[in-house]
Amino acid sequence: MPRTGDAPASTAPRAPQTALARKPSGERNGQRAGSSSLCEALHAEWTKLRTLPGTFWLLAALVVTTVAVSAAATAAVTCPHGGCSVDPARTSLTGIYLGQAVAVILGVLVISGEYSTGMIRATFTAMPRRTKVLAAKAAIIGGLALAAGAIAVAGSLLAGRVLLTGHGFTSAHGYPALTLGDGPVLRAAVGSVLYLALTALLSLGIATIIRDPAPAIGTVLGLLYLDPIIAAVLHGAHWHNVIERYAPMTAGLAIQATTNLSSLPISPWAGLGVLAAWAAGALLAGGLVLRLRDA
């Protein structure tokens, strides 16, 4: 783990001089710092996040909730004689439905937390290149979500492997034990980790626009959780396919499918690509708003 950075320490004394007159000072600072400022920004963001007590608990919550819901969902399915139409990998990864809510909190708080305490002004005084700050936040939060997501997905698959075999998902029924050596299962696992990271980035982008944590979380969770609900009531309609293919959650979770791929509304990687496009769009819009607006 890196030592507490000298970035805040070294930039803090400069802050009073450069404060308020944002734009000119920003350019000067940027020229002087050059390419190393992204490293400084990363270092600063990492230090801020690392020293907040909530971060660790949120990451732990992401892992625990994901594994717990996955295990509960897996314990609820059985495969009796005569076959079943269950996608074992997808069922073992059901916890992503809840885990993503924690990823959303992480993504929102990394910027909204600074807005609500007023810390954001200190951050922008120290790092006047605002988009660089956003990029650093995205890199740090994306990395943390990937790390926590990897543990959560590994735990979920392990729980699934143990529980499913006990519920009739045996080789005799055409369900070999879950293993990452199996291509589709590996895709579902890697994709689920990426899914968590992308939802965190989507949240960061939206929270940059909205600033206040409560409405930002409400918006992101609405954008995610309302997709399957509206898709379910729009059965048979033209809009049903549009929602399934282009809404962030229904499209993004297509990556978890390992069986019956032909019945998917969108192919797994294309679906994750849709979510990535949402996240990129939100981050771009956030970066743009950040440049144009007063902090």
Place this chain on the structure above:
Amino acid sequence: MSTTTIMAAREAVSAGHGLLRRLVRSEWIKFRTVRGWVIGMVAGVLVTIIWGLLVANGSNVGCQAGPNSPVESGAACLPRFPLGPGGEAVTDSFYFVHQTLTGDGSITVRVTSLTGLYLPPGSGISASDPEAGMRPGVQPWSKAGIIIKASARPGSAYAAMMITGGHGVRMQYDYTHDTAGLPGAVSARSPRWLRLTRSGDTLTGYDSADGTHWTKIGTADLAGLPSTVQAGLFATSPDYVQVVSQSLGNGSSAGGSSLATASFDDVRLSGTPLGTWHGSVIGGSSGGLPASASGFRQAGGGLTVTGTGDIAPVVAGGASGASTIGQFLTGAFAGLIAAVVVAVMLITAEYRRGLIRVTMAASPRRGRVLAAKAIVACAVTFVAGLAAAAVVVPLAGRLAHNKGTYVLPVSGLTDMRVIVGTAAVLAVAAVLAVAAGTMLRRSAAAVTSGIVLIVLPYIFGTTGILPAGAAQWLLRVTPAAAFAMQQSVPAYPQVTASYTPAGGYFPLAPWAGFAVLCGYAVLALAVAWYLLRRRDA
């Protein structure tokens, strides 16, 4: 606004009830002066309405009367279901062998067999020989027996005693009522005797396994039954339905037409019957089977009747394609998210800005501050939810009608319960959110837990991610159970269909589901109240 609070509270320190009133007023002022909160609530209402219209507008039904007729769409394609005596949409098609009965009387019969044929899913019907390609097998709710019916018009009042394919002897009347009699299948070795007597408006059903010892099954009060009615024998058989419950899907069902044939003998009609037996197909032929497939034969003292169709209420989804008003109100989840965000912020915004200390200083009775916030959140959300639901239900209903989607008719009282119930669910969810905000003090955690606690179980319960059993369980014990309030039509055990929450059928009764949410809200308020008193502000 804090000055208002301080002044308001000082004036009322000894006033008791007046204090709460003033606190509510000051909380209301806080709410309406924060522009973002008002915008949030209005946005929630608008999204709920647009969502409902989108759902109603979504499916554009097309149809063709015959192979050579023009393709029509919209309202021209609406199925024409007759309405039963209770105002509900019904299926009323069967083969009826009847005589006119005037005044009181009774009909008694012995049934010696019930057999059936059904068309497996995916096979076509040939017009010349409808029974070709059909497999033998009686449907669980194939029915045959005796019936006394106000007239031959589909949808008219009736009472019937019947044997069924898989549910023993039943007494059914006026489409929605169903009472069990003797269990077991009927055969020549174990026949069943059925009797139906009319006395005024009251019809009484009996069954017997030997023709001498009779058991009363039930009575039906058919108010306004004319003195001249049609009485006789009937047979009918609903479409073959396979409810896929094992799948993680929505329990989709596939079906084809079916026929039921019953053998009767020892038919006795007492009273003042007229003439001889007439056979008629009631309600047209259903399920694509030509009318020639049904009919009756009289040989010796016995009668054999073959029929297809059903005498039962129409249920949502499945073959009927019928929708319910609750489907248009699923947008309430968007309103719910808005309400949770605003309700949480009513308290967490004060913690963040430090205003809570002013509020607590002005009104040291912290429990009352919490109560005032809960009352304001509840009232504001209720009004917003009521406005949204009251606009969506009639508007979306009309739009769906024009688009050719049949919406199951319900009584005005049920309409009202669904609309007011949706508003009430949102209001109580807002109270839950205030309590969560008070407990957690941080808006991020409180908003997330409020939304996840209500929306996620609903997603798990309705979209087929979990197997049916676990999904039903979730919709019984989590706050999402409250959305049973949106169920407008009951599930009928005497109609085989996949009654899924996605189709608008919940495991709990409307008010019971609502009570579950209220229980969570009361519990959360109690914990919040305790923590608020114990903790430093």
